[in-house]
Amino acid sequence: MFAGAILAGWLMALLAWILTSVGDTISRIVVIFVIAFLIGVGHLPHIIATNGEIIVGMLAGADISIFEWLRFVLLTTVGNVIGGVAFVALLNYSYIVRGSDESDIEMDA
Numbered sequence: 001m002f003a004g005a006i007l008a009g010w011l012m013a014l015l016a017w018i019l020t021s022v023g024d025t026i027s028r029i030v031v032i033f034v035i036a037f038l039i040g041v042g043h044l045p046h047i048i049a050t051n052g053e054i055i056v057g058m059l060a061g062a063d064i065s066i067f068e069w070l071r072f073v074l075l076t077t078v079g080n081v082i083g084g085v086a087f088v089a090l091l092n093y094s095y096i097v098r099g100s101d102e103s104d105i106e107m108d109a
Contacts, residue, residue, distance in 0.1 A: 001076070001079075002075050002078075002079045003079070004042070004043070004045050005047075005076045005079025006082050006083035006086075007083060008039050008042075008046040008079070008080055009079060009081060009082060009084040009085075010084065010087045011038060011044070011083075012035070012046065013083065013084035013085075013087040015031065015035040045079070046080060050076065
C-alpha cells in the first residue's frame, strides 16, 4: 500500500506540474482524466479519493476498524507526500541545475 501511495502522490504532483503548462480547457480536462484514470485503474491509494470510499464503506457496515482506518490514513498520507514532494523536488532541482549550466555557458560566450 505504501509504494502505491508514493506512486499516487507522484502522479498527482505530475498532474499539477502538467496543468501549469497546458493552455486550453479541453487539454486540462483530458490531462486530469488521464491521471485520475491511471490512479483509479491502478487501485492506487490516494488519501482524498480512497479515504472517501473507506468512510462510505464503514458507514455502510463494512468490517473496518478505526485502527485499520487510521493505519490507512497514516500510510497513505505519508506515501502521497513522499511521492509528491520527491517528484517536485527532483524537477525543481533539475531545472535549477540545468538552468545554471545554461546561464554559465551564455556568460562565457
